[in-house]
Amino acid sequence: MFGSLRQQLLAGISVAFLLLLTGIETIHVVAARRIMQERLESHAQDAATSLGLSLGALLAHADLALAETVINPVFDRGYYQRIELISIEGRVLLAKKLPAIELGVPEWFATLLPLEAPTAGSLVMAGWKQVGSVHVTSHPRFAYRQLWRTTWGTLAWMAALYCASLVAAFAFLKSVLLPLESIERVAIAIGNRDFTAAAETPRTRELRHVAATINSLSAKVKQAIEIEGARAESLRQEAYHDSVTGLLNRRGFSTQFEARMRDAGDVYRGALVILQFHDFAAFNRDAGYEQGDALLESVAAVIAARSEAVGGLSAHWSGAAFVIALPNASGEGAGIFADELARAVDAALAEAGHVASVGYNLGVGTFKGASPPLGQLLAAADGAVARAASRGNGLVDQGAADSAAATLGSSAWRARLEKALSSGNFELYSQPVLGLPRRDLVQHEILARLIDESGRSVAAADFFPMVVRHGMAARLDKLILDRVIGQLARTPQMGETAVNVSATSIASGDFLKWLKSRLLAAPAAAHRLVFELSESGSALDRDSVLRFSAMLRQAGARFALDNFGLHRESLQLMRALLPAYVKLSRAHNAALRADEASRFFVASLVRLGAPLEIRVIAQGVEDEEVLPILSSAGVAGFQGYLGGPLSVWRS
Amino acid sequence: MLPTSWRGSRRYAFASVLLATALAVWAGQLGFSTSVSAVLIDQYASRFGQDARERLLGWRAFVKGHGTEAQVARETAMLAIVNRYFNRARFVSDIEHWGVDDYWATPAELIASDGGDCEDYAIAKYFALKELGIPRARLRITYVRSLLLKQAHMVLAYYPTPQADPLILDNLDDQIRPGSQRLDLVAVYSFNDEDALIAGGRPAFRQVRRWRDLTDRLEREART
Numbered sequence: 001m002f003g004s005l006r007q008q009l010l011a012g013i014s015v016a017f018l019l020l021l022t023g024i025e026t027i028h029v030v031a032a033r034r035i036m037q038e039r040l041e042s043h044a045q046d047a048a049t050s051l052g053l054s055l056g057a058l059l060a061h062a063d064l065a066l067a068e069t070v071i072n073p074v075f076d077r078g079y080y081q082r083i084e085l086i087s088i089e090g091r092v093l094l095a096k097k098l099p100a101i102e103l104g105v106p107e108w109f110a111t112l113l114p115l116e117a118p119t120a121g122s123l124v125m126a127g128w129k130q131v132g133s134v135h136v137t138s139h140p141r142f143a144y145r146q147l148w149r150t151t152w153g154t155l156a157w158m159a160a161l162y163c164a165s166l167v168a169a170f171a172f173l174k175s176v177l178l179p180l181e182s183i184e185r186v187a188i189a190i191g192n193r194d195f196t197a198a199a200e201t202p203r204t205r206e207l208r209h210v211a212a213t214i215n216s217l218s219a220k221v222k223q224a225i226e227i228e229g230a231r232a233e234s235l236r237q238e239a240y241h242d243s244v245t246g247l248l249n250r251r252g253f254s255t256q257f258e259a260r261m262r263d264a265g266d267v268y269r270g271a272l273v274i275l276q277f278h279d280f281a282a283f284n285r286d287a288g289y290e291q292g293d294a295l296l297e298s299v300a301a302v303i304a305a306r307s308e309a310v311g312g313l314s315a316h317w318s319g320a321a322f323v324i325a326l327p328n329a330s331g332e333g334a335g336i337f338a339d340e341l342a343r344a345v346d347a348a349l350a351e352a353g354h355v356a357s358v359g360y361n362l363g364v365g366t367f368k369g370a371s372p373p374l375g376q377l378l379a380a381a382d383g384a385v386a387r388a389a390s391r392g393n394g395l396v397d398q399g400a401a402d403s404a405a406a407t408l409g410s411s412a413w414r415a416r417l418e419k420a421l422s423s424g425n426f427e428l429y430s431q432p433v434l435g436l437p438r439r440d441l442v443q444h445e446i447l448a449r450l451i452d453e454s455g456r457s458v459a460a461a462d463f464f465p466m467v468v469r470h471g472m473a474a475r476l477d478k479l480i481l482d483r484v485i486g487q488l489a490r491t492p493q494m495g496e497t498a499v500n501v502s503a504t505s506i507a508s509g510d511f512l513k514w515l516k517s518r519l520l521a522a523p524a525a526a527h528r529l530v531f532e533l534s535e536s537g538s539a540l541d542r543d544s545v546l547r548f549s550a551m552l553r554q555a556g557a558r559f560a561l562d563n564f565g566l567h568r569e570s571l572q573l574m575r576a577l578l579p580a581y582v583k584l585s586r587a588h589n590a591a592l593r594a595d596e597a598s599r600f601f602v603a604s605l606v607r608l609g610a611p612l613e614i615r616v617i618a619q620g621v622e623d624e625e626v627l628p629i630l631s632s633a634g635v636a637g638f639q640g641y642l643g644g645p646l647s648v649w650r651s
Numbered sequence: 652m653l654p655t656s657w658r659g660s661r662r663y664a665f666a667s668v669l670l671a672t673a674l675a676v677w678a679g680q681l682g683f684s685t686s687v688s689a690v691l692i693d694q695y696a697s698r699f700g701q702d703a704r705e706r707l708l709g710w711r712a713f714v715k716g717h718g719t720e721a722q723v724a725r726e727t728a729m730l731a732i733v734n735r736y737f738n739r740a741r742f743v744s745d746i747e748h749w750g751v752d753d754y755w756a757t758p759a760e761l762i763a764s765d766g767g768d769c770e771d772y773a774i775a776k777y778f779a780l781k782e783l784g785i786p787r788a789r790l791r792i793t794y795v796r797s798l799l800l801k802q803a804h805m806v807l808a809y810y811p812t813p814q815a816d817p818l819i820l821d822n823l824d825d826q827i828r829p830g831s832q833r834l835d836l837v838a839v840y841s842f843n844d845e846d847a848l849i850a851g852g853r854p855a856f857r858q859v860r861r862w863r864d865l866t867d868r869l870e871r872e873a874r875t
Binding site: 054125130 | 738839
C-alpha cells in the first residue's frame with residue numbers, strides 16, 4: 001500500500017500528530033465548556049443577589065410596577081432566560097420569560113457540549129422582614145456562541161499547527177533519508193550486476209554502516225571479477241596463441257576462422273594465403289635456434305601488420321608456415337596481397353641479412369559463396385604452395401575451393417530470397433538445450449530454414465550470408481520473430497526459448513520499435529524469450545547491443561551471446577554487455593578434448609560468469625566424451641546432436 | 652472467582668461509598684461541638700493556651716446540657732441562653748486577633764481563642780442553634796448597618812415563621828429583641844446554607860468566598 005520508507009514514516013507521524021492535536025483540542029474545548037458553565041452560574045447568582053438587594057423596599061410597599069421597571073433593564077439585556085419574583089407565601093408576583101430563541105449554534109454542537117441554564121436565587125428583605133425571593137435563570141445563548149467561537153478558533157490554530165508540523169516532518173525525513181535513496185540506487189545497480197557504483201556516506205550512524213558494508217562488499221566482488229577476468233584472459237592467450245611469435249596458433253586460427261569466415265554470416269567470398277619457408281630445419285641447424293626464432297618473429301610482425309591492414313586473420317600454423325585468411329577478398333585482390341606480402345617479407349629478410357640463407361613459397365586458395373571448411377581451403381592453398389615450390393621461382397600460385405552456394409549467382413540469390421521473404425517460405429526448427437550434469441531440458445533454440453524452389457530446406461549457414469549481403473537481414477528477422485512470438489504465445493507449455501537475431505537488425509531503430517511493441521503485446525511469450533546475438537556481430541557495435549538489451553529488459557525478455565569465445569575481446573564483451581548466458585562456439589569442442597589449456601580457459605570463464613549471473617552453455621556437442629569435461633568445468637548446459645537433433649517446430 | 656482488576660474496582664467503589672457517607676455526616680455536623688475531637692482540643696490548647704481546653708470542653712458540655720432539654724417550644728429561651736453564652740467571648744478586631752482585615756472564625760476557633768468580632772459570634776450562634784435542633788430555615792446570618800457605630804455589622808436573625816418579625820442575636824446586646832425594635836440596625840442582606848435549595852441543588856453560598864473558606868476550615872477541624 002505504501003511505497004518508500006519515507007512515505008510510511010510520514011503517514012505514521014501524521015496520524016500521531018493528528019491524534020495528539022485532536023486530544024489537545026478536545027481537552028481545550030471541554031475546559032472551555034466548564035468555565036462557561038461556571039460563569040453562567042456566577043452570573044445568575046450576581047444578578048439574583050443585586051436584584052434581591054434593590055427590590056426589598058419596593059416589595060414592602062407592594063409596588064410591583066416599580067419592581068418591574070427595576071427588573072426590566074436587567075432582563076432586557078438578553079442574558080437571562082427567566083426572572084421570577086415570588087412572594088414569601090410562594091405566589092408568583094412577576095415573571096419575565098424570553099420566548100424560545102435560537103441558540104445561534106448548530107444543534108449537534110449544543111448536544112455535544114451541553115450547557116445547563118443555571119438558576120440562582122436570593123431572598124428579598126424589607127428591613128428585617130422577608131418579603132419574597134427573586135430567581136434568575138441565565139440564558140446559555142451567549143455562552144454557546146462564545147464556546148463556538150473558541151472551538152473554531154482553536155481548531156483553526158490546530159489545523160495550521162498540523163500542516164506546519166507535517167511540512168517540517170516532510171523536510172526532516174527527506175534530509176535524513178536522502179542517503180537511503182543513494183543506497184537504494186546502488187542496491188538496484190548490484191541487482192543489475194553492475195558493481196561499479198558506490199553509495200554516498202550518510203550522516204546517520206545506521207545508514208553509514210549499511211552504506212560502508214555495501215560499498216566494501218561491492219568492491220570485493222568487483223575485485224574478484226577483475227582477477228578472474230585477467231586469469232581467463234591469460235589462459236585464453238596461452239591456449240590459442242603461439243608462444244614464440246604471439247600470433248594465433250593452429251587451434252586459435254581454426255576457431256577464429258570458424259567465427260570470422262563461416263559463422264559471422266557476412267562472408268560471400270574470400271581467400272587463404274599460406275607462406276611456407278622451405279628447409280627451415282636446415283636454417284635452424286646452421287644458424288642456431290635462437291636465430292631461427294628471431295627470424296620467425298620478424299616475419300610474424302610483417303605478416304600481422306599486413307593482415308591487419310586489410311582486415312585479415314593471421315596465424316603461425318606450424319614451425320615454418322604462416323596462414324592468412326582474407327574474408328571477402330577476390331582472387332585478384334588476394335594475388336595482389338600475396339605479392340605485396342612477399343615484397344615486405346623480402347625486405348624484412350634483407351634487413352636481417354638472411355636473404356640468401358632461407359627461401360619460402362606463397363600459395364593462395366580462393367572461394368566464392370559461403371566459406372568451405374578450413375581443411376578444404378587449406379588443401380587448395382597447399383596445392384598452390386606445392387605448385388609454386390615445384391616451379392621453384394618463388395611466384396605466387398592460386399587454387400579454387402568454391403562452395404556449392406557459389407554455383408548460384410548473386411542476383412539469382414537475391415531473387416530467390418525476395419521470393420521466400422514475400423511468400424514466407426521458411427520453416428521453423430527447434431533443438432533442445434539440456435542442463436548439466438542432469439541432462440534436463442532447460443531451453444529450446446528455434447532455427448529457421450529456407451524452403452527452396454524444389455522444396456528442399458536450406459540451412460541458415462548457406463543462405464544467411466546472402467541475406468546479409470543483400471541487406472535483407474531486418475526483413476528476415478521480422479518475419480521469423482513475428483512467427484516465433486506468435487507460435488510461442490500459442491504454446492504456453494513451452495519453457496525458455498532462444499531465437500537468433502542478426503546484429504545488423506538491432507542497429508535499426510525501426511526494428512527495435514517494431515520488436516518492442518510486438519513483445520509488449522505478448523508479455524507471456526516475451527518472458528520466455530531469449531534473443532541470441534553472435535559474438536562477432538556484437539563486438540562491432542556494442543552501443544546497439546546495450547540499447548537492444550535495455551529494450552528487452554523493459555519488455556520482459558532477455559538476450560544472450562552465441563558463438564562465444566572466439567573474438568579477441570570476448571571477455572570484455574561479456575562483462576560489458578551482461579548477457580543472460582553465453583553459448584560457447586562449437587569450435588572449442590575439439591580443443592577441449594585435446595588439451596588442458598582450453599579446459600582451464602572454459603573453467604575460468606564459468607568462474608567469471610558466476611558473480612555476474614552469466615551461464616555458460618556449450619554448442620554443437622556431438623559425442624559423449626566431451627560431456628564430463630564440460631561438467632567438470634562448470635558448464636551449465638549443452639546442445640547439439642547429442643542433446644537432440646533439429647526437429648520441425650509445431651505448436 | 653472474579654478477575655483481580657474487577658475485585659480491585661469493587662474495593663475501590665466500597666471505599667468511595669464509605670468516604671461519601673463520612674463526608675455527608677461531617678457536612679451535617681460541621682461547626683457542631685460534637686465534631687471537636689480530642690486531637691483538635693490538643694492542637695488548639697497548644698495554639699491558644701491551656702485555657703482553650705477548658706473553654707472547648709465547657710462549650711461541649713453547654714450544648715450537651717441544653718440539647719437534651721431543648722425542645723421547639725423552648726426555642727425563644729434557648730436563643731437567650733446561646734446568645735449570652737457566646738457573647739462572653741472577648742470582642743477583638745480581626746486585624747488584631749488574626750492579623751488579617753477580615754477573618755470568619757469557626758466556632759471552635761472562637762471558643763478556643765476566646766475572642767472574635769461580630770461575624771464570628773453570629774456564625775458560632777448559627778451552628779450552636781442548628782446543633783440544638785432548631786431548623787436552619789429559621790436562622791439567617793444577616794449583613795446589617797449599625798447606625799450607632801456607623802459601620803457594617805453582622806448579626807443572627809431568628810424567624811419563627813417566614814413572614815414574622817425576626818428576633819436578633821447581637822454580640823453587642825445580650826438582650827434578644829425583635830428586629831422592629833432595633834432601630835439602630837438597618838438589615839441589608841441575609842443568607843444561610845439553605846440557600847442551596849433556592850439555587851437549584853448547587854450550594855449558592857459557595858459563591859460567598861468567606862463562607863467557602865470557613866467551610867474548608869470546618870471540614871479540616873472535623874477530620875482532625
